[in-house]
Amino acid sequence: MKPSDSLRAIRPIQRHLTTPSYRLIPARPAQAQAPLFASATTPVSPIRFSSTASSQPKESSKSTVDPTEVSHFNALASSWWDPVGPSRLLHLMNPLRHTFISRCRAASSSVSSNSNLRYLDIGCGGGIFAESAARLAHTASVTAIDPTPEVLKIAEAHKRRDPTLAAPGKLTYINTSIEDLPQPKTPQEGYDIVSLFEVLEHVNAPGPFLEHIMPHVKPGGWLVLSTISRTWTSWLVTNVMAEDVLGIVPKGTHDWAKYVNESELRDWFYGKPGWGELKTMGVMYVPGFGWKEVTGSEGWGNYFFAVRRAE
Amino acid sequence: MPPRIPCRAHRAACPTPAVRYGIRLQRRLASTSASAPDIYDVVCVGGGPAGLSLLAGLKASPITNGLKVALIEGQDLQKNRLPKDASLDSFSNRCSSLTPASMRNLQEIGAWRHANAARIQPYQEMQVWDGVSDARISFDWDTARSLGPRTPTQPTTIAYMIENVNTVSALLGRLEELGGVDIFASTKVDAIELGTDTEQLDLSSWPVLSLSNGKSLAARLLVGADGANSPVRTFAGIPSRGFDYSRHGVVATLNLSSPGWGGPDHKIAYQRFLPSGPIAMLPMPGNFATLVWSTTPERAAKLKSLSPADFTAMVNAGFRLSPTDLEYLHTLPSGQAEEIAWREKHTPTNERGLPVRVTDVQGGSVASFPLRMRHADTYTGERVALVGDAAHTIHPLAGQGLNQGQGDAAALVRTISHAVQSGQDIGSTLALESYNEARYAENNAMLGVCDKLHRLYSVESGPVVGLRSLGLRAVNAMGPLKGFFMSRAAGGV
Numbered sequence: 001m002k003p004s005d006s007l008r009a010i011r012p013i014q015r016h017l018t019t020p021s022y023r024l025i026p027a028r029p030a031q032a033q034a035p036l037f038a039s040a041t042t043p044v045s046p047i048r049f050s051s052t053a054s055s056q057p058k059e060s061s062k063s064t065v066d067p068t069e070v071s072h073f074n075a076l077a078s079s080w081w082d083p084v085g086p087s088r089l090l091h092l093m094n095p096l097r098h099t100f101i102s103r104c105r106a107a108s109s110s111v112s113s114n115s116n117l118r119y120l121d122i123g124c125g126g127g128i129f130a131e132s133a134a135r136l137a138h139t140a141s142v143t144a145i146d147p148t149p150e151v152l153k154i155a156e157a158h159k160r161r162d163p164t165l166a167a168p169g170k171l172t173y174i175n176t177s178i179e180d181l182p183q184p185k186t187p188q189e190g191y192d193i194v195s196l197f198e199v200l201e202h203v204n205a206p207g208p209f210l211e212h213i214m215p216h217v218k219p220g221g222w223l224v225l226s227t228i229s230r231t232w233t234s235w236l237v238t239n240v241m242a243e244d245v246l247g248i249v250p251k252g253t254h255d256w257a258k259y260v261n262e263s264e265l266r267d268w269f270y271g272k273p274g275w276g277e278l279k280t281m282g283v284m285y286v287p288g289f290g291w292k293e294v295t296g297s298e299g300w301g302n303y304f305f306a307v308r309r310a311e
Numbered sequence: 312m313p314p315r316i317p318c319r320a321h322r323a324a325c326p327t328p329a330v331r332y333g334i335r336l337q338r339r340l341a342s343t344s345a346s347a348p349d350i351y352d353v354v355c356v357g358g359g360p361a362g363l364s365l366l367a368g369l370k371a372s373p374i375t376n377g378l379k380v381a382l383i384e385g386q387d388l389q390k391n392r393l394p395k396d397a398s399l400d401s402f403s404n405r406c407s408s409l410t411p412a413s414m415r416n417l418q419e420i421g422a423w424r425h426a427n428a429a430r431i432q433p434y435q436e437m438q439v440w441d442g443v444s445d446a447r448i449s450f451d452w453d454t455a456r457s458l459g460p461r462t463p464t465q466p467t468t469i470a471y472m473i474e475n476v477n478t479v480s481a482l483l484g485r486l487e488e489l490g491g492v493d494i495f496a497s498t499k500v501d502a503i504e505l506g507t508d509t510e511q512l513d514l515s516s517w518p519v520l521s522l523s524n525g526k527s528l529a530a531r532l533l534v535g536a537d538g539a540n541s542p543v544r545t546f547a548g549i550p551s552r553g554f555d556y557s558r559h560g561v562v563a564t565l566n567l568s569s570p571g572w573g574g575p576d577h578k579i580a581y582q583r584f585l586p587s588g589p590i591a592m593l594p595m596p597g598n599f600a601t602l603v604w605s606t607t608p609e610r611a612a613k614l615k616s617l618s619p620a621d622f623t624a625m626v627n628a629g630f631r632l633s634p635t636d637l638e639y640l641h642t643l644p645s646g647q648a649e650e651i652a653w654r655e656k657h658t659p660t661n662e663r664g665l666p667v668r669v670t671d672v673q674g675g676s677v678a679s680f681p682l683r684m685r686h687a688d689t690y691t692g693e694r695v696a697l698v699g700d701a702a703h704t705i706h707p708l709a710g711q712g713l714n715q716g717q718g719d720a721a722a723l724v725r726t727i728s729h730a731v732q733s734g735q736d737i738g739s740t741l742a743l744e745s746y747n748e749a750r751y752a753e754n755n756a757m758l759g760v761c762d763k764l765h766r767l768y769s770v771e772s773g774p775v776v777g778l779r780s781l782g783l784r785a786v787n788a789m790g791p792l793k794g795f796f797m798s799r800a801a802g803g804v
Contacts, residue, residue: 083741091741095733132734137377160513162531162736163350 069202072250080126080154086250087126090198093291094128096283097197097226098136100304104222104279108308116140120191120216122178123199127155127171131162133195134171141169143191147177178212190218190309196225201259207268214275220311226283226304229261262298262305269307277308346527348506348519351381351493352737353727354530356500356520356543358384360407360475361699361716362536363482364420368724370489371420375728378737381493381528383520388496393427393480399596402430403474404562404676406601407713408580408593410470416721417481425484432472432596434578438664442585442634447664469580472593472601475713499523503533503546517738518546518694532738533695534723536716539685541701547692553685553704558588559611560680561604564673565626570598571667581666583630585637588682590629592666600666602626610641611679617647619672624648626669631660686758691747694738696723703754711757722749 079085105114115138121130124144134142146152152175165171174181184190194217203209210223217223262280269275281304282297297303353369355362366382369375409417417423440447450469486492502521506514506529518533535543544551571594573579578594588605595601604614604626614625628640628651636654640647685704690697699716723746729735730742737743 083739083744095729095735098733131736135731135734135736157513160508160511161516163512166512 080128080151081158087128089285090125090128092285093226093283094132096281096291096293097129097195097224097304098132100226100279100281100306101193101195101222101224103281104224104277104306104308107279108220108277114138117192118218119143120194121145122194122196122213123202124155124173125151127158127173129195129197130155130171130173131159131165133193134165135162139170142171143174144171145174145176145178145181147175149175178209178216181216183215184218187215187219190216190221192218192221194221194223196223198226200225200227201254206260206265210268214272214309217309219309222306222308224304224306226302228259228302229298229300262303265305274310275307276310277306279306280304347509348514348527348529350379350529350531352378352531353380353534354383354518354520354528354532355380355534355536356383357536357538357541357699357701358382358386358388358479358483358494358496359536359538359699359716360478360482360713361720362534363479363486364417364422364717364720365534365536365698365723366492367422367482367485367489368416368420368720369727370486370491372724372728374731375724376489376491378727378731379493380491381495383495383498383500383522383528385499386497388483388494391476391479392483393430393474393476395427397427397430399429401673402564402595402599402601402676403476404564404601404673404678405475406472406593406595407475407478408470409473409478409717410714411468413714413717414471416717417478420485420724421488422481422485425488426473426481427477430474430477430596432578432594433468433470434472434580434594435467435469436573436577436579437469437582438579439582440584440664442583472580472595478713495522495524495526500542503542516693530694530738531736532727532743535695535697535701536699536720537701539683539700539704541697543695544687544697544701547695547697549687549689549692549695549697551685551687553683556588556605556682556684557608558605558682559608560682561602561606561611561614562676562678562680563602563622563626564595564676565592565600565602565623565669566671566673567598567600567666568668568670570594572663579666581630585629586634587637590626592626592630600669604629605682608681613641615677615679618645619674621645621647622672622677623669624651626672627651628655630665631655632658684758686755689747690719690751691740691743693740696743696746698723702750703758705758715754715757718753719750722746725749 080087082088083091117138118140119130119133119142121133121142121144124130124146125148127144130142130144133139144155146155152173155173159165159171159173194213196213200206200209213223266278266280269278280298282294282299283291283302283304284294284297285291285302294301298305353366355366362382362384366380369378369380414423417426435451437450438447439450486494499522500520501523503518504521506517506519508515514529517529517531519527519529520533521527533543533546535541535547537543541551571577571579575597580591580593582589582591585606587607587610590602590604590606592600592602604611606614614622617625624647625640628637628647632640632651632654636658640650643650683704687697687702690702698719700712702719703715705712705715726743726746726749727737729745730737730739735742
């Protein structure tokens with residue numbers, strides 16, 4: 001979809017349009033929707049909102065899962081674990097996610113436990129990150145959720161190929177949206193790491209979506225995400241080059257207008273009491289070399305973002 | 312040379328090895344897998360220098376020492392160890408020239424200090440010359456000046472001569488110290504097949520090994536360190552291409568008249584390119600040296616049949632007499648010693664440029680093996696990685712075979728370590744990609760260079776002899792260029 005096709009391309013956050021960007025990554029299943037960022041209150045036509053379009057995914061009355069996204073990822077499910085398939089760029093990016101999480105945890109201002117960590121992976125897809133997190137020595141358990149039933153079937157089948165992951169309680173997949181996941185009874189029952197990788201760009205209303213997620217983070221824990229900045233070059237690279245011209249990312253994976261800029265996230269979390277220690281890391285895919293950290297590129301390309309809940 | 316792991320035909324249903332390993336997707340019948348296999352992260356087949364180095368590397372690192380690993384070796388590992396009080400009056404005929412890079416890796420994984428240091432001989436100089444034209448190149452760190460001023464930290468050692476049994480014993484000593492490896496020695500691999508998909512687990516991508524002791528092991532990552540005829544490579548369906556040189560390498564342990572022209576502290580390695588192949592004498596401690604003489608199978612057989620006196624004389628002649636003289640000497644049934652004594656009187660030589668005279672050959676140390684060039688199409692498959700001779704077999708003229716295996720092991724440890732840190736499945740093709748990338752091109756280049764050198768020096772006459780001699784002399788005159796070659800040979804950058 002071209003930016004001009006969408007009314008959302010001209011919404012207020014357009015003021016954040018910055019320098020060229022770079023984006024080649026195939027994406028993960030989407031999650032919620034609703035009004036966009038809570039702060040971006042300008043009326044915008046709810047283009048993607050059509051809760052009756054499909055009955056395939058689990059949808060509660062309040063669920064805002066986008067059926068278009070769900071059917072897109074259903075179609076991609078079978079190739080999720082093919083190392084040279086459409087998800088290759090995601091596989092290649094996965095080690096960087098752990099690098100980023102380690103960096104956040106190492107920089108924590110207080111001493112938090114370094115073992116028996118509990119992860120919640122939202123929009124887990126075929127389980128690329130969830131499996132890898134479950135294999136780490138310091139991990140107690142991983143709960144991974146996704147509203148797309150077909151990819152979760154793939155995830156469950158792939159999990160059975162590894163006895164480490166098949167151990168009871170190590171890795172649990174749940175076919176649900178974040179809104180339907182029961183919230184922890186007390187904050188201490190939350191997760192040490194809540195991850196949201198390559199999901200935000202598929203969400204219609206990032207603000208309310210994040211509000212749903214935040215109660216799941218344990219005090220002292222981290223909310224970690226990765227996504228793409230919304231710039232003219234990111235549209236050119238991800239929608240035109242990667243999907244239409246080169247074909248290295250499945251067509252229809254990205255809706256440029258949904259991309260969220262790092263500065264928008266930063267501003268949004270500054271307004272949230274009890275959240276801080278913001279961290280970012282800009283990354284870029286260089287063909288032939290893989291994913292590389294590029295300082296400053298969070299302003300115009302793929303980036304990681306983390307925020308910590310106060311203890 | 313890594314021990315071969317014999318793979319006997321298992322069960323009547325699979326009568327030939329080709330059938331046993333050739334059918335990749337063959338599933339075990341339910342009736343044959345009554346008991347579930349033991350699950351391992353890494354199963355290494357072959358306890359030679361490459362396999363042991365890999366295991367020691369994994370266990371020495373805090374990142375990977377939590378992995379559950381097993382070693383399967385067909386021979387009795389204890390029997391193959393160097394006795395602590397081994398006499399310095401006798402040396403094994405299987406020696407390698409360990410590069411400083413390989414030595415550093417053995418230090419890093421904590422194995423080097425387990426080696427018997429008295430039996431290791433560093434050498435500081437290398438003399439290489441053309442047997443047809445006598446064009447010569449000498450390598451030592453003094454003449455091989457780098458472009459900048461020489462610093463005291465620069466090495467003086469080109470490489471370390473070490474018996475393979477010493478390397479293996481050092482690695483076994485280190486593994487014993489580290490612990491945590493399930494070692495199945497004197498145990499054969501009867502079969503390797505893919506696992507089954509049961510209700511709880513889907514092991515259909517996991518190699519399952521049936522051992523001669525009745526055990527069955529499932530491997531997240533199966534490492535083939537099982538030599539040139541690697542059954543693991545066959546299981547993975549990875550073709551290995553190459554050719555035989557129709558040359559044999561004759562090895563022997565030699566007694567010399569003295570420690571050498573440079574004394575005990577400046578040892579020299581010698582290599583003379585003859586049209587039938589290079590003859591090399593590499594220094595060992597004291598008055599000992601090891602011989603590697605690459606030659607035709609007929610001449611190798613002749614050399615092996617000679618009396619110790621005639622064999623000794625032939626080695627001395629190999630570094631001194633003309634290719635024509637040598638050709639004639641190989642046709643004599645016996646009496647080479649007298650014939651050579653007479654001919655040497657009439658052949659002017661500069662003894663200072665030649666190895667000191669061989670006085671005797673250690674009894675029972677003369678042996679030979681066929682020379683081959685082999686390279687597997689890839690080093691990795693799903694849940695399979697190849698190291699050492701299983702991946703490549705090289706012409707021994709540059710002494711790189713064992714070093715390549717050590718380089719493979721170190722690179723595979725790095726790859727596994729990175730995969731563990733990022734939670735990857737260490738057996739997945741994606742996780743193993745970096746190992747293949749790190750090693751394939753480098754090994755291929757080394758295989759190619761050694762092969763080309765072999766071909767270049769097989770030529771007896773014509774313009775090639777003149778050109779190669781010119782090239783050798785030119786390189787010899789240029790210090791920095793020589794320094795570049797030497798640091799490459801030493802495994803540096």
